[in-house]
Amino acid sequence: MRALPHPASEDLQLTEVLRALSDPVRLEAVARLAAAGELTCGEVGQGLGVHKSTASHHFRILREAGLITTKQEGRQKFLSLRRDDLESRFPGLLDSVLSAAHATV
Amino acid sequence: MRALPHPASEDLQLTEVLRALSDPVRLEAVARLAAAGELTCGEVGQGLGVHKSTASHHFRILREAGLITTKQEGRQKFLSLRRDDLESRFPGLLDSVLSAAHATV
């Protein structure tokens, strides 16, 4: 069950990925997903400091850029990073961003 | 002679760097500077497909994000990547972006 559109790994655009990562709220969300592996929208949004509709908006940006996947389970959706796709398309990029984000915060 | 403001390497913000790199025109400019080492504004702007004032605007974004330095010489200005500063602050980031950009184009 995957109603929401996810771009294929070959279609990932570097500039879109970078733009998706260039917002502090989204970067925080990605860092949290990287640390936890898989979280619901609510869990990620928790403590992000924005309204839940805003969080949902950011999740869509991340999803359409190819950074995360959405898996529905019951009445909640689980988000996870597309680490393998990103690594095969842009080797080393996600790791360097994550370690930089970790060092900065 | 350095009239234009360049942020210190410690002050570089990850999200600003990513944001600066997330525009196709700027990414192309950075890739060109990475390949050539040092170029004038005109040389970089050449073939970028935008008006020279737009190119100048993009150079300011890159400069204020800490990605490039400007060195005036005579009546022209030489641009170059701040590779060392970026590497020390965000290890591996620039390289992964550049190789990804190279592979994409």
Next chain:
DNA sequence: CGCACGGTTGGATGGTTGTCAAACAACGAA
């Protein structure tokens, strides 16, 4: 001095973005 060259700045404009609030939709539980 005056002029051309290399860039920057200001204004205008059409488009995008981040945010919230409120309404909506899907699903499980009671």
Next chain:
DNA sequence: TTCGTTGTTTGACAACCATCCAACCGTGCG
């Protein structure tokens, strides 16, 4: 079936952005 939980969508809005054109500024050359 009715209700609460979980997210999404829509509308509105202010801020920002990429772009062009025109005017400007500093520097070297005649």
